[in-house]
Amino acid sequence: MDRELLEKHAKNQYVQIGFLAALLALYVLTKLSFFGILFAIALIGIVAYEVWSGGKSRGWKEELKDTLVSLSWIVVFWLALSFFLNSPVPINAVVSCSMLPNVERGDLIIVQGEDPVGYEAEITPKELSALQSTSVSVHAGSAGEFELNGSLYSYCTQHKDNICALFAANPEIFTENRGPFTFNYGECMRVSEEVTLSTPCVKSVDFRGNTYYTNLSHDTVVYSPPSGDLYSYTGDIIHRLFFRVECEGETYYLTKGDNNPVFDIQAYDYAYMLGNRAPSSENYKGRILFRIPFLGYPKLFISGFFSETVNCDSILEYSTVS
Numbered sequence: 001m002d003r004e005l006l007e008k009h010a011k012n013q014y015v016q017i018g019f020l021a022a023l024l025a026l027y028v029l030t031k032l033s034f035f036g037i038l039f040a041i042a043l044i045g046i047v048a049y050e051v052w053s054g055g056k057s058r059g060w061k062e063e064l065k066d067t068l069v070s071l072s073w074i075v076v077f078w079l080a081l082s083f084f085l086n087s088p089v090p091i092n093a094v095v096s097c098s099m100l101p102n103v104e105r106g107d108l109i110i111v112q113g114e115d116p117v118g119y120e121a122e123i124t125p126k127e128l129s130a131l132q133s134t135s136v137s138v139h140a141g142s143a144g145e146f147e148l149n150g151s152l153y154s155y156c157t158q159h160k161d162n163i164c165a166l167f168a169a170n171p172e173i174f175t176e177n178r179g180p181f182t183f184n185y186g187e188c189m190r191v192s193e194e195v196t197l198s199t200p201c202v203k204s205v206d207f208r209g210n211t212y213y214t215n216l217s218h219d220t221v222v223y224s225p226p227s228g229d230l231y232s233y234t235g236d237i238i239h240r241l242f243f244r245v246e247c248e249g250e251t252y253y254l255t256k257g258d259n260n261p262v263f264d265i266q267a268y269d270y271a272y273m274l275g276n277r278a279p280s281s282e283n284y285k286g287r288i289l290f291r292i293p294f295l296g297y298p299k300l301f302i303s304g305f306f307s308e309t310v311n312c313d314s315i316l317e318y319s320t321v322s
Contacts, residue, residue: 016046019042020039020042020043020046020298023035023038023039023042024039024294024297024298027039027297028106028294028297031308031312033306033307036297036300036301036306037301037306039297039298039301040301040302040304040306043298043301043302044302051063051067054066078090078091085110085111085112085113085286085289086112086113086114086286087111087112087113087222087285087286088113088285089111089222089236089285089286090110090111090112090286091108091109091110091111092108092109092111092222092236092238092296093106093107093108093109093296093297093299093300094106094107094109094238094291094296095234095235095300095305095309096238096257096309096310097259097308097309097310097311097312098238098239098257098258098259098260098309098311099220099238099239099240099257099258099259100258100259100311100312100315101258101259101315102216102220102240102258103220103238103258103288103291104293105300105308105309105312106293106294106295106296106297106300107291107292107293107294107295107296108291108292108293108294108295108296108299109222109238109288109289109290109291109292109296110288110289110290110291110292111222111285111286111287111288111289112286112287112288112289113284113285113286113287114286114287115244116218116219116221116241116244116253116284116287117217117218117219117241117287118215118218118219118241118242118243118244118253119207119212119215119218119242119243119244120243120244120246121180121181121207121208121243121244121245121246122245122246122247123179123180123245123246123247124247125247125248127179127180127247128179128245128247128252129179130178130179130180131178131179131180131181131245131252131265131278132179132277132278133178133179134149134150134268134275135147135148135149136148136149136150136151136152136176136177136178136266137176137177137178138152138174138175138176139174139175139176139177140163140166140167140173140174141173141174142173143163143166143173146163149268149270149273149275150266150267150268150270150275151176151183151262151266151267151268152167152174152176152185153167153185153200153201153202153261153262153266154262154266154267154268154269154270155268155270156168156200158269158270158271159270167185167200168200171185171186171187171200171201172185172186172187174200176266178265178266180207180208181205181206181207181243181254182205182206182207183202183205183262183263183266184202184203184204184205184206184211185200185201185202185203186200186201186202186203186204186318187199187200187201188200188201188203188261188316188317188318189316189317189318190311190314190315190316190317191314191315191316191317192313192314192315193313199261199316200261201261201262201316201318202256202261202262202263202266203318203319205242205243205254207243212242212243213319213320213321214240214242214256214258214318214319214320214321215242215320215321215322216240216258216320216321216322217322218240218241218242219240219241219287219288220238220239220240220241220287220288221238221239221240221241221253221255221284221285221286221287221288222236222237222238222284222285222286222287222288223236223237223253223255223279223283223284223285224236224237224279224283224285225237225276225279225283226276226277226279226280226283228274229274229275229276229277230267230268230269230272230274230275230276231264231267231276236285237255237264237279238288239255239256239257239258239260239264240255240256240257240258241253241254241255241287242254242255242256242263245278250280250281251280251281251284252278252279252280252281253278253279253280253283253284254278255279258316259311259314259315259316260311260316261316264276264278265277265278
């Protein structure tokens with residue numbers, strides 16, 4: 001009797017959904033990977049049980065047929081959504097906390113493939129070549145000028161020397177040139193529930209004699225990093241567009257996470273000697289049309305992203321415009 005009752009509850013869709021919702025709520029409240037792992041196991045188990053139960057009661061031939069029909073409808077729905085939204089990835093999930101507080105980890109996002117809104121810049125092929133190079137020229141006021149890869153911020157997160165000590169104490173005296181763009185550092189505040197800390201960050205960008213600040217009215221875009229780049233090993237990137245750069249009919253995108261201290265092209269790993277290039281229209285997948293909180297977590301759990309990423313417990317505060 002107990003076994004029959006257990007099977008009855010296991011088949012009840014309301015019980016299944018309630019159990020998954022409870023695990024999701026526990027994960028959101030505690031941030032413990034344990035509940036994310038349980039959610040993934042439970043979801044896979046429920047699907048497997050439904051297939052096994054259907055095969056046992058109606059025969060495996062019928063169950064296989066129904067499964068293929070269901071998968072076909074999912075593919076048709078995805079292709080239709082891709083067509084109407086003009087995006088190869090019309091639905092995605094936010095994995096990291098790099099866009100806090102405006103886009104959160106676990107958000108389900110709907111992506112539309114229209115041209116995104118951002119500052120516009122037109123550059124020459126020579127300037128594009130310099131922009132796409134990992135080499136940057138750093139100006140440090142009276143401390144002089146020098147070159148390094150990626151950015152001074154990336155360098156100083158992986159090295160400790162006198163220039164990094166000066167950078168931490170006086171970030172406002174440092175600028176970086178990469179192609180026609182000058183990245184201006186300053187002091188930002190990293191705010192968490194426990195403490196507020198000062199940290200260097202890029203506060204503005206100069207281009208052709210004008211200064212530009214992070215504009216929260218700009219679109220948040222989704223792109224796949226160019227092959228071989230540092231970020232290409234992390235999957236799709238979901239960051240705010242800063243500049244839409246035009247060069248001989250091709251479009252490139254300068255992007256930055258709202259909760260990140262530097263632009264994507266400034267990230268550099270000295271151990272692997274890998275940096276990032278500005279993605280082109282070939283890498284662009286679309287802009288966020290709208291987001292639904294929490295509903296992206298199932299995709300994260302199934303994909304194995306159980307733990308929170310860096311800076312999920314804090315928000316970077318700096319001057320913005322809108």
